[in-house]
Amino acid sequence: MPERVPVEAKVAALREPGAYPGPAQPVDVIETHMSWVFLTGQFVYKLKKPARYDGLDCRRVEMRRFFCFEELRLNRRLAPSVYLDVVALRQDGQGRLRIGRDGEVVDWLVWMRRLPAQLTLDRLIEAGSATPAHMRRVAAHLAAFYRGLSPAMGDHHRLMARLRRDIDTFEGALCKPAWALPADDVTAVCSRLRAALTDCREVLEARVRAGRVVEGHGDLRPEHVWLGEPLAIIDCLEFSAELRTLDVADELGFLALECERLGAPQLGRALFDAFAESTGDVPDPALVDFYQAFRACVRANIAIRHLREACYRDDPKWPRRAREYLALAAQRMAPA
Template sequence: MAQTLQLDGNGDYGLDAKVRALRDVATYPEAPRAVEARETHMSWVFLTDDHAYKLKKPVRYDFLDFSTLEKRRVDCEEEVRLNRRLAPEVYLGTVALTIDENSVIRLGGDGTPIEWLVKMRRLPEMHMLDRRIRRGNIASAEMRRVALRLADFYRHCAPIRIDAPGYCRRFADAIELNRRELSRPEFDLPAAIVANAYAAQFTFLARERALLEARVAAGRIVEGHGDLRPEHICLAPEPVVIDCLEFSYELRTVDPADELAFLAMECAYLGAPGPGELLASTCLAAIGDAPPPALVAFYKLFRATMRARLAIWHVHELVRDDWPKWQQSARAYLALADEYARTLSASG
């Protein structure tokens, strides 16, 4: 039997009530055998036998605003539009969570929309790249197929008109933010590594700024994926890349060499640098690009410190007893950053 909902004191049905309803198989028109709910930092994902439904949390940060139903609806539509560039067969559309005159809540019902979700075809988790890396079960041919899929995507991305000094300044501002947050004493992160990573990046910006400016001048900056990580790549039966960064045009305005360096860094973080390096080199060759090694090392270093910051930021939402997991993750990213800083310094 489908659930009923009542308004809370704020005139809303509330996130918790919506999540409870979406955990119930009776809410779905497809009559699934079961529903698995997974919470992320900014959303809830509900997995049925054949589909995945993503609900945006009503949150607001400096970089996004999901605070109203209309803003969440618009973002759901944008997520579908952008992800259909790389995964049209996965992103099926948006669907309303509705409530009728009897206060019965249904997904895709005829009542009044009280929430919006992205509807996707469910992918086989065993074939996601991060899972395959952990199992040590990746064929080079699979990585080449993903690389060629990405190369086709990048070839169809129009160059973005962007101010070269502004592109460099974007890195400088983010590097300073990373340094400031990673240096906070309560996080207990290795201060020497943070300082060396910061110094290597700013030395690069001072001495090799022309490399970044040349990427802008060559028309290499595009509206890309924005969050190219192993968990967003499915290897089989055909390669699919999902979950692009839909909520910020600026953050997905990138150099493909940067995105590919990011992916290579994330593969190294999982203990398997080879697949990421193969994918990156194959994709760059396919689009006729050969970025200088120093630039690639800078991009990797920048991404590693950024991911360390994002990892340690999780502690803001946790009691201190739950900090060690994210401190360990941040330290692992910083260990990679230290390697990349040494590489970058040696190339200077």
Template structure:
């Protein structure tokens, strides 16, 4: 089974030889016989930045040799470093899940091998495979999430946040980073080629820009209080596993600055995604429990800013899929972007707790 890698249709992002090698490695990893533990089958999952090979009890992640606005993995060395960063970042919230980094090698006879004696042609992140039924998004879909489940997630996250040293950066640098992130969101959502109605994105964008201009002191106060830590960076329901132990995978690995976060920003994002999946009750529970466990709660104005920004940011990520050479389900991305913009507008209301 050879996976379709539509992202590599953009030839300007990678050399022909690199693209051919990537396709060869992907085909090799799609075959059960390629693995030392001989799984019965291999299921391939595509993400924006990687191909994920579900091979029996293990998972192997292959980075795409592409350049996007937030990372550049075109070189073998860049992919090796990215794999190392992912392994290091994820030990914190998923102990025992991430097993290491191994090369795909070109052997003397020209064949490929996983961790062979030949020359590395690519690198993999190796993980222990988790039971998908325990993922929070799957439990929401099955109607199996309880209040105690949410509280367990909060306890795991609170313990993690309290163990992280505060980020040491200047107030000017902190606000500059936020302005940079918001500017990127505006550039995408206002791009006329996407055709998003101005009345759907203008109000929330103006609200978050005005907050940064007039109320940024709330954010620099959080920084001065040591509330900003190296967090997860991409806290979505599909990354949260609720089994005997709460495990949280897929920390954002390519830019540590994008993991510099207020814990309440992260859990607001998790609550937003739970709402999208049909469980809006989880969002206020997350905030209330985290406030109790951390012993403090940000002002509601700041929480509203986080909700609005996160919804706009997700709208931006949805609509950006249309820049792909051959986007999958192109009709879906504007619909999803407009749903998030609806959430962003609703978050402007002082009474909104989602």
């Protein structure tokens, strides 16, 4: 059943400063794959799209409310000073849409403090000013976070089954002729991933037993790491507990891989060194290679999925990004 207020009207209203409580500067709007983000000077408001994705259904307003509160709860673990509240978008008696206390609720938004973008890790890498000292701060923040988490998995067979399933998914998705990716390269990478997973079975079993598999951040990329005061890690993957449940070496490896992709491989090494010093956790290098190749395939699959949407279909960035990630995966899985 269609909602009474169409999403286009909500977005149009939220582009206007008068939709927000208190004084607001001209509103900047960013559209992402799953949300609209409205930047109003000191604050940020995120409106989830009323759409269905793999594993996520936000078509109904009550589900968008649920995932707004999940986003608030989960992100307060790593960025408590950033995530402020969930607020209602309401329609008053004159039909105006505003954030506030008066009128009928028509949707929900996550309300955040706005962070200066120049202090995110990706911007610092781009500027050539990211250092190992920055990564030591990140490692300390993550070590404290992981220490406070309970083990999230007691059976390594479950983890291995999930990883095998996902490798099969990557191969099927990335080999589709419509995407014009090198199918032989995809098949070779996926075959080596399966072999590496088998080789790492005992190491994985030991890490599961040691409580190294936790419900973590789930999407630990440089653009989500803010290096101001206090340090904050934002944009946790809020819509799937399964995707957030991972080995801490997988999560660290993903951040290190992304730093390498942006041209700063030394930052990943500094991250692992500092984390080992803080926690005593020194993951097997072959396992880290596996995780990084696996994450590169995850990102290649996400990149190529953009081509399903009309607004991205003709953008060459996404096939180029997918090939870039495939090359990283092949590098990690190259025969010794």
